Amino acid sequence: FRLLATMTILLFAHAAHAEWTSVNKVDDFTDEQVRYAAFSDADHRIQLSHEGKAVWMFITRKKIGTFEPKGLIEMRVDKNETRVIDPEKSKRLAELLGQPTFQWEPATVGFLLWHGSEEEGCGYVGELLEGQELKVRYQTNSLERDTFSASLVGAKQAIINGLGLTKCGH
Secondary structure, three states: OHHHHHHHHHHHHHHOOOEEEEEEEEEOOOOOOEEEEOOOOOOEEEEEEEEEEEEEEEEEEOOOOOOOOHHHHHHHHOOOOOOOOOHHHHHHHHHHHOOEEEEEOOOEEEEEOOOOOOOOOOOOHHHHHOOOEEEEEOOOOOEEEEEEEEEEOOHHHHHHHHHHHOOOOO
C-alpha cells in the first residue's frame, strides 16, 4: 500500500509540475491588464501573451546553454505541418511591417505567433487549442539542436483565459 501511495503521489507531483496555467491580473505599477498562458517544466517555459493586438510565444531555456541567435525554431502540434521560425526572415518581415516580429536573448526567444484577430481565424492558436502535444526543436549552436515537448492536454482553458479569447476554442 505504501509503495502504491508513494508512486501515486510522485506521479501526480510530476504531472502538476508540468502543466498550463493562465494569469489575469492588473500590473501594480502601470495599472494595465496583464494576461497570458504559460507552460513550465524542469527545462523549459512557454508563454503565450498579447503584445499589442498580436499574440507572441516566448520560449525560455532553464538549463545551461543558450539559443543560437540565428538558429531555426521548429514547432509541430500533433501531426500537423511543422512551423519554422527563421530569425533572419523575421528580421526582414519586421522591416516590412514596421514592428518587431522576433526577439532574442541568450535564454529566451520570442516571436510573433498569431495576428490575434479572432474574426480572421484562429491560426496557430487554434492548433494549440485542439492539439494533444506541442513539439519544439531549436538550435543551441550552429551544429547542435535541442528538442522538448509540452502536453496540450488540459491546456485549452488556460490558453482561452490567458489570451482572453471569445471565439477561438469555444
